[in-house]
Every structure is written in C-alpha cells, then in structure tokens.
C-alpha cells in the first residue's frame with residue numbers, strides 16, 4: 191500500500207514537471223526600433239514559453255548553425271536585409287524539413303532583394319517603387335490609427351475564440367500577398383491592404399505572418415496577445 195501511494199506521488203510529481211515544460215523560442219529583432227520593455231512584457235505574459243533574444247545579424251548566424259535545433263519556434267520581429275547565401279540556404283533547408291517560423295509586423299519589410307523571401311512569408315512590402323506585372327508598386331504605412339479587424343477564419347487554431355475587434359496600431363498599405371496564403375484576419379481600413387494575418391505553406395512548413403504589432407498599444411491589447419499565444423502554439427504543434 192505504501193509503495194502504491196509512493197508510486198502515485200511520483201506520478202503526480204512527474205506530471206507536474208511535465209506540465210511545466212515550456213516551449214523555447216528564439217525572438218529575433220534588429221534593424222527597426224521598438225519599445226523593448228512593453229514588447230518583452232508582452233512576451234513574458236504569454237505564459238507557456240521561455241525565450242532567448244537575439245539581434246540581427248547574429249540571429250542569421252545562429253539560424254545557419256546547429257544551435258537552431260534548440261528552439262521550438264523562431265519568432266521574427268526584425269527588419270533585416272543582411273543575409274549570406276549560406277544563411278539563405280539554411281532558411282530554405284529548415285522550411286523544407288518543417289520548422290516553426292512566426293513573422294510579425296515589420297519583418298514583412300525584410301530582404302527586399304531576396305525573391306524567395308516573398309514565397310516564404312507570403313507577401314511583400316515594397317520599400318521602393320517597383321514594377322510588378324507592368325505596374326509600379328510602392329507600399330506605405332500609417333501610424334496611430336484604429337484598425338477594425340475581421341476574423342476571416344474563426345475555426346483556425348490561431349484565431350480560435352477571437353471575434354472581430356479594434357486595435358490601435360500601424361497599418362501597411364499597398365503590399366502584395368501571394369495567392370498561396372490562407373487568410374486569418376482582414377481589415378477594411380482604407381490605409382491598409384486587405385489581409386493582415388495569414389498562414390503560408392513553404393516546403394513542409396506553414397509560416398504564420400501577423401502584420402499587427404507596432405507598439406505598446408498593440409503589445410498590451412488582449413486580442414493581440416491571444417493571437418500571438420495561439421499563433422506560436424499552433425506553429426510549434428504544426429511542426430512537431
């Protein structure tokens with residue numbers, strides 16, 4: 191009887207230890223300023239994650255090394271253009287195998303001259319006027335606006351439990367999206383392109399992109415936090 195209760199106790203202890211196992215993230219920044227304290231307060235509030243922070247170009251060095259295997263997901267909040275051919279291959283290789291990658295906000299502006307990046311993230315913000323299919327395209331941004339957000343796919347694990355909401359944030363306008371994206375959120379804000387969150391397949395991976403997330407108002411928005419928590423969790427489970 192004593193040994194049975196001891197076994198039971200051990201099981202409970204093991205179960206408690208297991209439930210405390212957190213997912214480990216690499217949070218990648220650099221190339222664009224942001225308010226660090228409220229950003230990391232938000233990351234700390236998500237609960238089920240531990241994370242390392244790394245700025246570019248150091249993050250791309252890590253991504254091209256075996257160290258990347260230590261992370262359950264890569265969360266990009268960078269705006270970076272510096273990448274070597276070997277590092278590009280590392281991204282492609284990881285995505286071909288299946289790696290959780292979540293891209294936020296100004297990461298859409300990264301790698302203006304790397305065509306594969308458009309196919310990875312599922313869209314492109316054009317910093318300079320560029321001819322696309324015979325027409326010039328130049329993207330835009332507008333800070334400090336109230337954005338009406340529509341949940342396009344309420345059945346998806348990333349948006350589950352969310353209903354249409356408003357957020358004080360920054361819009362991007364006139365950016366392009368790939369036909370491959372699976373829309374999750376949209377907006378009718380006149381300064382914005384229609385879809386503002388989506389999944390996009392690449393190799394054996396499915397990348398998640400969320401355009402929202404400029405500053406403290408967004409970081410503190412409970413809908414944004416829920417979106418981020420569910421988004422990262424979905425991405426990790428999807429690539430296990």
Ligand SMILES: [Zn+2]
Nearest residue numbers: 295296360404
């Ligand atoms: Zn911004």
